[in-house]
Amino acid sequence: xxxxxxxxxxxxxxxxxxxxxxxxxxxxxxxxxxxxxxxxxxxxxxxxxxxxxxxxxxxxxxxxxxxxxxxxxxxxxxxxxxxxxxxxxxxxxxxxxxxxxxxxxxxxxxxxxxxxxxxxxxxxxxxxxxxxxxxxxxxxxxxxxxxxxxxxxxxxxxxxxxxxxxxxxxxxxxxxxxxxxxxxxxxxxxxxxxxxxxxxxxxxxxxxxxxxxxxxxxxxxxxxxxxxxxxxxxxxxxxxxxxxxxxxxxxxxxxxxxxxxxxxxxxxxxxxxxxxxxxxxxxxxxxxxxxxxxxxxxxxxxxxxxxxxxxxxxxxxxxxxxxxxxxxxxxxxxxxxxxxxxxxxxxx
Numbered sequence: 364x365x366x367x368x369x370x371x372x373x374x375x376x377x378x379x380x381x382x383x384x385x386x387x388x389x390x391x392x393x394x395x396x397x398x399x400x401x402x403x404x405x406x407x408x409x410x411x412x413x414x415x416x417x418x419x420x421x422x423x424x425x426x427x428x429x430x431x432x433x434x435x436x437x438x439x440x441x442x443x444x445x446x447x448x449x450x451x452x453x454x455x456x457x458x459x460x461x462x463x464x465x466x467x468x469x470x471x472x473x474x475x476x477x478x479x480x481x482x483x484x485x486x487x488x489x490x491x492x493x494x495x496x497x498x499x500x501x502x503x504x505x506x507x508x509x510x511x512x513x514x515x516x517x518x519x520x521x522x523x524x525x526x527x528x529x530x531x532x533x534x535x536x537x538x539x540x541x542x543x544x545x546x547x548x549x550x551x552x553x554x555x556x557x558x559x560x561x562x563x564x565x566x567x568x569x570x571x572x573x574x575x576x577x578x579x580x581x582x583x584x585x586x587x588x589x590x591x592x593x594x595x596x597x598x599x600x601x602x603x604x605x606x607x608x609x610x611x612x613x614x615x616x617x618x619x620x621x622x623x624x625x626x627x628x629x630x631x632x633x634x635x636x637x638x639x640x641x642x643x644x645x646x647x648x649x650x651x652x653x654x655x656x657x658x659x660x661x662x663x664x665x666x667x668x669x670x671x672x673x674x675x676x677x678x679x680x681x682x683x684x685x686x687x688x689x690x691x692x693x694x695x696x697x698x699x700x701x702x703x704x705x706x707x708x709x710x711x
Contacts, residue, residue, distance in 0.1 A: 375470055379710035385483035385695065389705050393698040399525070399691060403495040404663065406442055411660030414684040415442040417627060431456035432585065435511060437487050438685030445693030446472040451489055455583040463519045464583060469692040481696040481705075485688070488695070490523040492687050496622060496659070497601050498527050500679045503662045504620060505671035506577055506599045510534045513575025515568050516582035517542040517551040520603060524579050525555060532577075537561045539569035543582075546650070569593050572600075580607035591615045592675040594676040602680040605633055612702060613638060613680075617673035618656045622681040627655070635680050668679065 385393070401664060407656075409415055421437035433454035439448065453465035466486035472482050501507060509532055514521045517540055521620070529535060538555055540562065542548040548564045555562045565571040572578045572593045578588070579601040587609035602608045613619060613635055621627050621635070624646055630636035638653075640646040645652045647667065657667030659681070699705045 376407045377385060377534050380478055380578070382479055383481045383696065383705040383707050384708050385481065385699055385705040387484040387487050390483055390487055390695055392704060393695045393702070394487075395692050396698050396702070399491050399495045399518055400498050400531075400692055402690050403492065403687050404499050406687050407496075407499060407658075407660040407684075408663040409442065410623070410684065410686055411659075411664045411666060412660060416440060416623070417457050417641060417684060420626075420685070427454055427456060429456045431436055432583075438683070438688060440684070440686035440689040442686045442690045443634075443693075444474060445689050446474050446477075447689040447692050448472075449485055449688040449692075452484060453580065458489065460516060460689040463569070465519070469688060469695075471689075471696045481692070483692060483705075484668045486519075488688065488691055490519050492691055493520060493603060493681075494527045494539055496681045496683075496687065497524055497603065497679070498531055499663075500601065500620065500659055500681065501528065501532070501577060501599065502559065503659060503669060504599060504618070505669050505676060506677075508534050509576040509596070509599070511537040511539070511574060511576045511606060513539040513541075513573075513578040514551070515541050515571055515578065515580045515607070516604060517548045518581065520581035521579070522554070524581060524603070525551060528577070528579070529555060529560065535560065537563070537572040537574065539563050539565055539571040541565045543567045572598075577601065580604050582607055583593075587612070591675055596676075597672045598676045599672075600676055600678050602678060603607075606681075608634065608646060608678065610634060610638060610643075612676070613678055614653050616676055616678040618670040618677045619644070619653070620657050620659060620662070620677070620679045622659050622684050624655060624658060626682040626684065627680075630682060635657065635683065636682075 423435040427433045435452045448470045450466035469483045469485040471481035509700040540548040552562045584606040631640045661667040
């Protein structure tokens with residue numbers, strides 16, 4: 364068979380065309396010119412008003428040669444003029460190999476032709492988006508006046524949450540840290556050191572959690588271990604990672620908030636999704652079991668009321684919405700064009 368057999372089927376018309384490729388350095392420079400928290404806030408509210416498209420995720424899981432949980436998630440979405448997709452891959456064995464746990468690509472599409480117009484490094488943006496959701500959640504659930512913060516899991520996500528929240532909590536005076544690798548926690552403590560902030564590294568996760576009016580979990584745990592008695596009275600527990608919170612911590616919460624109800628219901632691999640599948644947690648309008656009290660977008664638009672600080676504790680469990688990433692990709696791509704960042708590649 365001729366090596367050029369495919370030439371007979373090639374139309375000769377324009378193929379993929381020109382694509383702008385943005386490195387992490389390009390993304391970082393563009394981030395300095397936008398407000399990710401405000402973009403996330405607007406997109407969450409718009410999503411509640413039906414102004415975005417959020418299809419189901421594609422999820423691929425396997426175990427690598429070390430037997431470690433490894434996965435790839437494809438997250439498409441559309442919001443306003445922006446269409447795109449996040450491809451985020453991760454393995455829990457990456458940190459031991461000197462890599463960030465998660466990394467991937469962000470894609471922007473042309474709304475008319477559906478061609479890919481931009482490809483950007485998505486690891487940094489994923490961490491920024493996740494921390495921005497938590498920051499919006501802290502504000503809209505009524506915890507913006509917290510004086511103490513706990514971070515459990517001090518890797519890339521923990522560092523990003525700490526960097527953002529310590530700048531957005533005006534009354535913050537104390538930060539408690541824990542990581543299964545104490546050196547990682549101490550490195551974050553060094554980054555946070557300033558005269559008006561008391562930073563403590565705890566040997567035990569329970570001690571760190573109990574010291575925080577807000578406790579953020581950014582670990583790689585896939586089984587719940589945090590029981591209700593760990594929490595500071597009236598604390599906000601932000602369950603960013605897969606596991607961490609035990610079932611009873613969800614079920615005993617005075618209020619339970621998520622980013623998107625369909626995402627939760629369609630994801631039984633995560634504890635809250637499993638509780639919904641088993642009928643132990645329901646949507647806000649269903650009074651047959653423990654209800655999710657509100658979505659973040661619903662709180663922002665006023666469709667749901669916030670209960671504020673409440674005992675024994677409040678849980679925020681954002682699963683991660685692709686439309687938030689796509690909104691950020693659109694903003695980054697726009698700034699890159701304006702500022703002349705990135706490399707133009709002709710894919711033919």
